[in-house]
Amino acid sequence: MAELQLKSLEKTYGNGFKAVHGINLEVKEGEFMVLVGPSGCAKSTTLRMIAGLETVTGGEIRIGDQVVNDLVPGKRGIAMVFQNYALYPHMKVRRNLSFGLRLKRQPKDQIEQSTQVVSNILEIEELLDRLPKQLSGGQAQRVALGRALIKEPDVFLFDEPLSNLDAKLRASMRVRITDLHKRLRSEGRPATVVYVTHDQVEAMTMGDRICVMKDGHIMQVADPATLYERPANAFVAGFIGMPEMNLVPAVLSSNGAARLTLAGQTIMAGPDLTARLQTADGPVTLGIRPQHLEVLEDGAAEAFSGTISNLEFMGHEVNVHARVGDATFVAVVPTERFDTTLQRGDKVGLRPIAARLHLFDPETGENVSLADQNS
């Protein structure tokens, strides 16, 4: 096992398109790092560069203390799990698992033993003599996982391994992979993992740390809680969390205490926000998660007055969509606390919980309300 370092890593394609803009990332030994972002954010390209399947056009990749930029994939000490499993269709599961070891000319009994150990861990012993086309999606993905595991690599690379599975199976595979990672750690051979996904649920539940990417830039690298509580910018704030954080243009005016004005309505934001502020008065982007927006009676103190435009009943909670001027807020209310008399067109008060309010620079998108703690 080894740590992985990306230093000013760049990727420019032959046609001049720059996909990765000098990113720096350090994945510690035994860490589970998730690369997440919308499609086209170059997360897969980054992973493929680490794997050696794409050439590096700038910067360097280090695995352990070795620069691997110019090494072929097989010499980098990595193993990769692909989105569509990429099992060799003409080989039985047993040979799929052992292909890498056979190429290395390991002794036969050793290969046999490794195959047994790995198939035991992943519960695929009874599949060893099947062909890939005789496997279900979940089984195929476990075999693909086994093919990576058997090599005992320094770094595991996962390229959206669960996105071809149905929702139920995805959840169980998620647990299986994190369990496996913990198990290897407790057995004293921690696995360094880089896991690419576009699914924030996977990212939040699996990652020790998460690297949020956009357009070939890293937006923030942090553990899931920090990412959720203290997003570094509006992009991360909007990307992480379900439903999305409300991001609404507003005007900040501080006269001793911070006030926010939106559609002609002004509320006091409370001393907590005032203390955190890092910006001068003027236009800002107000950010508040739907879970942190209280739905009150119209006219409640320090609340925006809005009109309900839609109600979505989700079972355990209700999503309340309300318009304040031109802006639309979404608030999530637990079903048991939801006032069932509310209807579309009713007026309600929307009060952001001050401690959970974020303000972002409307130009740069940077979070300007993080001052009190070290970000």
Add this chain to the structure above:
Amino acid sequence: MVSYSELPNPAHNTGDAPTQLELKLRRKARINSALRYTVLAVIGLIMVYPLIWLVGASFKTNSEMFSSPGFWPSEPTVQGYIDGWKTSTPYTFGHFFLNSLWIIIPKTIGTAISCTLVAYGFARFDFPGKNILFATVIATLLLPNVVTRIPQYLLFRDIGWLDSFLPLWVPSAMAGDAFFVFMVIQFLRAIPRDMEEAARVDGATTLQTLIFIVVPMLMPALISVCLFQFMWTMNDFLGPLIYISSVEKYPVSLALKLSIDTTEAFAWNQILAMSVLALTPSLVVFFMAQKYFIEGISTGGVKG
């Protein structure tokens, strides 16, 4: 028009007798398909009749052949096969079959190997001049064979390959058949690269990836290539006619013509008997590999 399958399924309304309209429609559909199959069968028979006649006539005597039009011999005899096999030359027909084999085997194997290598290069790697080279390959596909006959002949004459099998198979074994290269490329393009990337991550070199991963996946296409090459070479008449001058080296296609040339009165039953034999290898090979063959050409064609 209502097709048969769209009609109400009697299984669903058991007990209810079909209405007049249903019966009428069903009868109409049945007549329709009967008509279609009859037309198909008749046309099919017309097309295949010469072949059936060929097989039947090979068991006839020479005199019966032109006296009765039917394909069934009145006095079946294998004399045509026996005489035909002996030929009018010092060699038996078996010798000519072997000659054909000595051309076909290196040509087929060479084609499969060389086409795979070239196609793999074009389909999977970027190299300077790739587009121009690929355009050249496609251009040779469009070039009529006849155009290159004379320059090729002069070339092989200068190398000293005349009256040997070499001019017949060496160009193909060097991926000279652009059609096959193109076919394999199209097939390869339809195969996702992930398996090859997985193999590279597993530590395989480019050649190992090709041999252990790509070639097994290419099998249907390669079988089609071999099959085509086999049949076309077996049937090739012009190539051997140009390059091979001594009877000792004649392949089957020339040997068949031989029996027409040398005898004063044509022994048609011998010629037909040997024609049947000459057809057999192609047919046997085709039916053996039919499953892969169809998979090979259809996948290459549709997805490419």
